[in-house]
Amino acid sequence: MKAAILFKPNEPLQVLDCELDPPKANEVRVKMKASGVCQSDWHIMNGDWPSPLPIVPGHEAAGEIVECGPGVTTVKPGDHIIFSFRPHCGRCRYCTQGRTVLCIGRASVPPGALYDGTLRIKHKGEGINQMARIGTFAEQVVVPEEMVIPIRKDMPWPQAALVGCCVATGVGAVTRHAKIEAGSTVLVIGCGGVGLNAIQGALLSGAAIIIAADIRDNKLEMAKTFGATHMINTSTNEDAAKKVKEITGLGVDYSFDAVSVDKTQALAFDALAPGGHAVAVGISAATVRAQYSPLMMVFGEKTVSGTFYGSVRPNLDFPILVDHYMEKRLNIDGLISRTYKLADINEGFKRMMAGEVARGVVVFD
16 A cells, blocks of 8 residues: 655655554554545644654545454444544543543553554554554554544545544534534634634524634635635734724624634734633644733633634534535535645645645545
8 A cells, every 4th residue: 555654854745655554453444535634734744743753644534444453343344434533542531521632541652653552554664653643644544443433424535534623623613612602703713624614613603793814815715605704814904803893893702713823812812802712723833822911811801712623522523514514504515625646645735835725635546
């Protein structure tokens, strides 16, 4: 099989022939069908998030079960699945609270390795790490059973792949984490895959005003098709927070920052009405620091929180999101700007970083 491997930060991925060891106990082998090209993969590739190398990136994907190791009970060969990039041990304090995306039950396992500490993908005899223990830029993978979620078989593969990250993260940030009320006013900063899905989450929840903010007009036009009622180009608007307040009166009830750099975090806070709630959704580089006014946080009773993976429960929420798509309550088709073959994966990242796409998807034969 072939896999796209990162050997050094800031170098192109190399698509190479690899070997794949069979699944062990409580593991499954999956034939990849589609994998999204995501900013989180780029953070691995450019060294923002230090990771063990060499590594196969990729974490937003869907595929078909082809083999099960001993002890597997939740899936069988032929099942269609979406990957969850978070473990779910079922026993730690967070899993038992239903906050499975915060699972700490696997924290002692080396990052990139499967739960027994070994590697399944090999290139010329050398073990290759897998991003989030799934590494989906490969034609086949072996992963822990708990990281695959079975779904209905009539769901298209590219759309299913996007449920595994940007759809779950964006929609979940609004519906699972913030739990916004119908009639709320909302600001979404950053109109890539996650931001567009936050807009969809606000629409699903009955928000009255949904303001999209971005530095690119093409992204703002796309946001309008996903439900945004107002658009602000922050590269040409000197005081975006003031503009938000002109639209809403006092500011927004909720803001969702899908970028999470210093300037966007400040905007998310400053644009809030008294009693408002700012949610950090995008994952920044480790060195980024945000600035808020503690004075305004106190006098305005403002709340700032973070959500990881949209605070979803993948085993419960992925099938729900799939049903939303199949019943035309979610627009996932419109997220897919381009598709690529695995051999063209580096082009996918170039287009993503140039702001040309909402989401690119690698489609496998």
